[in-house]
Amino acid sequence: xxxxxxxxVTKTREICRESTQRSxxxxxxxxxxxxxxxxxxxxxxxxxxxxxxxxxxGMGMNLLWLGLWIWKVFYRYELILRRxxxxxVTIGLWRQSHYIVDLTQTESxxxxxxxxxxxxxxxxxxIHRYNMADENPTxxxxxxEGKGLAAVxxxxxxxxxxxxxxxxxxxxxxx
Numbered sequence: 001x002x003x004x005x006x007x008x009v010t011k012t013r014e015i016c017r018e019s020t021q022r023s024x025x026x027x028x029x030x031x032x033x034x035x036x037x038x039x040x041x042x043x044x045x046x047x048x049x050x051x052x053x054x055x056x057x058g059m060g061m062n063l064l065w066l067g068l069w070i071w072k073v074f075y076r077y078e079l080i081l082r083r084x085x086x087x088x089v090t091i092g093l094w095r096q097s098h099y100i101v102d103l104t105q106t107e108s109x110x111x112x113x114x115x116x117x118x119x120x121x122x123x124x125x126x127i128h129r130y131n132m133a134d135e136n137p138t139x140x141x142x143x144x145e146g147k148g149l150a151a152v153x154x155x156x157x158x159x160x161x162x163x164x165x166x167x168x169x170x171x172x173x174x175x
């Protein structure tokens with residue numbers, strides 16, 4: 001008799017999977033912003049060389065801008081759609097994290113994120129899971145979390161959105 005290997009069984013089957021798709025034009029703009037951040041660092045270095053003093057506010061702002069650039073451009077996201085959950089995997093510098101949205105708690109979702117509409121809906125907090133250089137449009141999914149509403153903002157293709165609409169046609173908002 002041969003021994004069989006145990007098979008890892010997932011809770012639900014994967015319907016659709018998608019990763020960040022970076023646009024050439026948006027990446028050129030992102031590199032231009034990075035060049036401006038580098039010029040700011042050079043200016044701070046020049047000021048240190050001339051005066052011999054480090055400007056704490058200038059260095060703090062440079063670190064802040066560089067951190068924001070890394071978070072909004074360098075990080076990648078992978079979306080995994082299952083029948084009852086949406087998993088968003090964040091792939092960063094040295095770590096990988098998962099954020100799971102229970103689709104049974106979904107209030108609504110839209111094909112486009114509109115500030116004016118969603119700011120009036122009393123959403124408690126927004127979870128940003130998108131890359132600024134992604135070529136796909138920004139979407140929003142509002143869901144119940146505890147006693148209030150939360151929303152996840154993400155980028156996905158039209159095919160991914162069609163699968164989400166197929167799962168929950170009554171929750172889809174057409175703008």
